[in-house]
Amino acid sequence: MKRFRVARKALPLFLLLSIFIFSDPLFAQSDSTGAMQLLISCNKTTSLVFPQIIKSIDRGSKDLLVKKVSGVENVLQVKAAKENFIETNMTVITADGKLYSFIVRYAIEPSQLNIQLDSTANIFERISRQKKFMHIRNENCDMILRLKGLYIEKDIFYYQLELENISNVSYDIDMLRFFIKDKKQSRRTASQELDQVPLFVFGNTQLIAGMSKQTIVVALPKFTIPDKKHFYIQVMEKNGGRNLRLKINNRRIVKAKTLLSIY
Numbered sequence: 001m002k003r004f005r006v007a008r009k010a011l012p013l014f015l016l017l018s019i020f021i022f023s024d025p026l027f028a029q030s031d032s033t034g035a036m037q038l039l040i041s042c043n044k045t046t047s048l049v050f051p052q053i054i055k056s057i058d059r060g061s062k063d064l065l066v067k068k069v070s071g072v073e074n075v076l077q078v079k080a081a082k083e084n085f086i087e088t089n090m091t092v093i094t095a096d097g098k099l100y101s102f103i104v105r106y107a108i109e110p111s112q113l114n115i116q117l118d119s120t121a122n123i124f125e126r127i128s129r130q131k132k133f134m135h136i137r138n139e140n141c142d143m144i145l146r147l148k149g150l151y152i153e154k155d156i157f158y159y160q161l162e163l164e165n166i167s168n169v170s171y172d173i174d175m176l177r178f179f180i181k182d183k184k185q186s187r188r189t190a191s192q193e194l195d196q197v198p199l200f201v202f203g204n205t206q207l208i209a210g211m212s213k214q215t216i217v218v219a220l221p222k223f224t225i226p227d228k229k230h231f232y233i234q235v236m237e238k239n240g241g242r243n244l245r246l247k248i249n250n251r252r253i254v255k256a257k258t259l260l261s262i263y
Helices: 012-021 125-129
Strands: 036-039 046-049 053-057 064-068 077-078 088-094 099-106 114-116 136-140 142-152 156-165 171-182 193-195 200-202 211-221 229-237 246-250
Touching: 036 046, 036 077, 046 088, 053 064, 064 088, 077 171, 088 246, 114 200, 125 142, 125 156, 125 200, 125 211, 136 246, 156 171, 156 229, 171 211
Parallel strands: 036 099, 046 114
Antiparallel strands: 046 077, 053 088, 064 077, 088 099, 136 142, 142 156, 156 211, 171 193, 171 229, 200 211, 229 246
16 A cells, blocks of 8 residues: 655665664554554564564555564564665554554665654654644645644654645645755755655555544654745645645744653
8 A cells, every 4th residue: 555755865864763673652553544664674673572462463565574572572573675676665453452553665764663653652743733832834725734732842843833724635745754954945056955754644645535633643764954945835736736835944943842742
């Protein structure tokens, strides 16, 4: 099943993940409306440790090799069957009825090989329910993209985005992109764009039905913007022209709230 695309120009940024601790319960994923980004390779095995016994596994493609560890019913090992496979997904259901959803991509060197999932907390779901305190928006043909809030914890930014469709025509998301770009560029120089690759994306990133809205929470490594540059969030419509883009400056970024403020 095809899912939305995240721009990959800055794929090496995933190496930054080595400074993050994935066993932290802030990275829990236990809701069918969200999906964790999972990188795997052919030469290394990624182990997922669930809080409960694994009852069911569904692969979106035969390019994924998965198996439960013998004698340990809550550990799943994942590996790529071939290099550079087409992005796919995987879902796992545990004994407590929780559904874990993953968007799976190929990486030569996955940044994490042992990922522990904890269902005791879901920071993404909590952020998605927060009232907005930022008011940045862009509208195009009855599609609206809003930045409702920005939170920070352990050198990770959490962007609370809302996509609203006030038309009767559904909106298929083709690409969700985050990048830093010069404020102004000379006609004689090429545009300099630096993509920021999400660590996690939580929420419906496929379809915004007519007369509806969805909240998406995106985790990115902490950064500030150099002088004469802006940070952009872009959403592209599949086979359509209702593309959306938010422009964010340092003044907004430094107003990020801590996660303690929402407990």
